[in-house]
Amino acid sequence: MLNEKIAKLLNEQVNKEFYSAYLYLSFSSYFDSKGLNGFANWYMIQAQEERDHAMLFYKYLQNNGEIVVLEAIEKPDKTFGNLIDPLKAGLEHEEYVTALINNIYSAADEIKDYRTMQFLDWFIKEQCEEEANANDLITKMELFGTDPRGLYMFNSELAARSYSAPSLSL
């Protein structure tokens, strides 16, 4: 059994990861409505990854004898004035998720819960990648997004992203 506080934080993270999936699905829907199928594809895959993250926390809790409580998922209600807004909201969200993961890690460290720390190692690394990806999207949009041909090429690049299952399995 896990420490009560750690179990609670991990359970909350299940919900946060599902919310991330919801958020990115809303980005995908926004870009689809703008005719940018590549961006829509990129965020659709991102949403799938977030569901995978949620299930990793879910399984970790289950493997440790915890009963997972599935709370209501918050409604993503952001509205966007232009194409770069979702990209910026994405980076902001990933920085928030990094802080959440760090918070669980630090709570686990405090009580010497080495098992949870090791489980979270993958997510620490993953967050570094997520933030880098989000930053990269913003940079490219700033460089190429204002030129229609540049935007077309960027959209085509994002259309090529394909889903692959997380490298961590439980």
Ligand code: MG
């Ligand atoms: Mg995630």
